[in-house]
Amino acid sequence: MNEADPARPATLPGATSWRLEIYDELGSTSDLCLERAQAGAAARLGVMARRQVRGRGSRGRDWQDPGGNLAFSVLLRPDGAGGWPAGLWPFIAGLAFYDALAPWISDPASLRLKWPNDLLLDGRKAAGILIESGGEADRWLVIGFGANLRAAPPIPGRDLACVAEYGPPPVPEIVAQGICDGLDRWMAVCGRGGFAPVRQAWLEHAHPPGTRLVVRGESGQVEGSFEGLDAQGLLLLRCADGTRRISAGEILLLDRGAMAPPAGDGTAAAT
Template sequence: MTHSPPAFHTMSIPRSRERAWPLQVHDRLGSTSDLCKDMLAAGQGQDGLAVLALEQTAGRGSRGRGWCDPGGNLALSVMLVGQGAIVPVGLWPFIAGLALYDAVAGFVPEAGALELKWPNDLLLHGRKMAGILIESGASEAGPWQVLGMGANLKAAPRIEGRELACLAECGVEVSPPDMARAVLRALDAWLECYAAQGFDAIRAAWLARAHPPGTKLRVLAGNQAFSGTFAGLAEDGILLLDTPAGPRQVVTGEVLMAGGRQE
């Protein structure tokens, strides 16, 4: 059963080519991505629609994890429909990751504090402070994708066995709407870059913002666990790892930094 969306107010965030991101700002939602998918299922999909919750009570992370939001953090989803969904799903973690990085970097004065971790995390001082969840499907309006982006701005949730960071630890105060505006502007810029220069430019920019080659990584993939050092990205975005058994390509899996920290 589909419920009517709660009350909200709408902002317009300028894009290139005389377009705009319509941004719905909700005081409280279960999940911004679930609201987008409910709207798509009800035939109310709108390409480029962004949904922001000032408090999110049932957020979701990767691999079925919950993503707790105590309020004051970024909980943002973007709906892409039809022609807006032409970017291959596997490339979105890189494009969205660059947008998150650049948006957060605009508020963090310390050089080198941020780095991207494959496939969809943003680290602050080596600890996860933001992540991305990409979902896709099809409706009567055509294929769709929903980009969910969460960032710890005011507080980092406490999750056993995981070390998380938030911007407030750096003395940075930024509101969710201000961060959402920065993310959407950066997202538009990187979409324009992808349209003009292809994934090679995205890959190069992502690598420039990621942990350096040689960083020790541990990968959990299904019932397998193996370690190696970061050796870059393949031309299609697959993780390249140098292991004791030789070079290895990682298509999917959970990547942990050296020392077993749970980012």
């Protein structure tokens, strides 16, 4: 790749069914995938940036990229990849991401999935996913993956984690390749057995039942204990007045002292 030309892509070897591109610098990998989707690009495109300057996190936050971390997005066409409801994709993407990161963690039990789209190391956010979709006659899906591999940006009030704290950090290209392999694996699992085996695998890697959570939504917040997922992937939260099914919201772990509102999305919530 010509290092002087950050707009010129380099193709990552392997995974011949994926078209994988690496850029020295991009504003946002997801934005590039969105542009390609709207221009009619075929599915199974992956875009990685070694440096991302306008990354986007969940809930409209900025994603701060100190460099050396993962900024990676993929383009899929749901009608050609199962046609499953949108609610299944966070679990497929989450398992693919988990599989790509777990081999680099000295104690894999430290790595946990948090509903609906985060990965935690000992309860501290280290990685995340942002899913966007659109189109009418030709539906598209863009999934952004971000991970703190070498460093977690300093953000007041946030206790963030990075992979380098748990072992030698992988190069981002290897993690990107692992995500593509994992997406193939878990889409095939869902194609054969539906959501049930995906749900079971996700729960095996999630924070354990009984974990105390706060769910913040438009109508306020509710506190309870994690009780699992229902058959559609909704969060089951045991509260004082019974079990509630949560379809959306910001999830905070009470035992991490995460009651203060985030100052920004310094962890890799998305790209």
